[in-house]
Amino acid sequence: MDDIVKQALAKWPNVPHCYGWLGLDARGQWYLRDAQAQAEGAFAQSRGARLEHEKLIEFIGRNYEHDEAGQWFFQNGPQRVYVELELTPWVCRIADDGRVTTHTGSQVDPTACLTDEEGRVYLVSELGLGLVHSLDVAAAADQIEAGRWTPEEVKAADLPARFGFVVSPSAAHA
Structure with missing residues (x-):
């Protein structure tokens, strides 16, 4: 996990988690799922916009982890953004x-x-x-x-x- 993320967690420990906004497809591509994409259905049916910014993709990859329940997430500073998986983590x-x-x-x-x-x-x-x-x-x-x-x-x-x-x-x- 990046040091800047650890610092943000220490500074703001109680930021609510985020669900449904990030997806990982079967080809290892990340998708941002805005409110419209989420309203259109689950990740397999409505992916959203594929992320293409190389540095953002690298940042997500460095801060990609799972919790004790087996839910995968991207730790975005103090906010945990849970990932919708097409198939596997x-x-x-x-x-x-x-x-x-x-x-x-x-x-x-x-x-x-x-x-x-x-x-x-x-x-x-x-x-x-x-x-x-x-x-x-x-x-x-x-x-x-x-x-x-x-x-x-x-x-x-x-x-x-x-x-x-x-x-x-x-x-x-x-």
């Missing part, structure tokens, strides 16, 4: 050499590989569960064929409970 990219990084740029070491009924591929790491980016599924297949990963079949609906994360903090909060 992490999106994984696979480099040509097999290295895996998350959508926030953190390098991870996969400990398990999962596939669901829709053909999506997930990796489990020290950070938790991450969906393999759709552009990297072929690279994941290469890792599987090389014997580095052995996929386990799972049901997508079981993943939040199994890995302890909340897809929609705003729904849980309502």
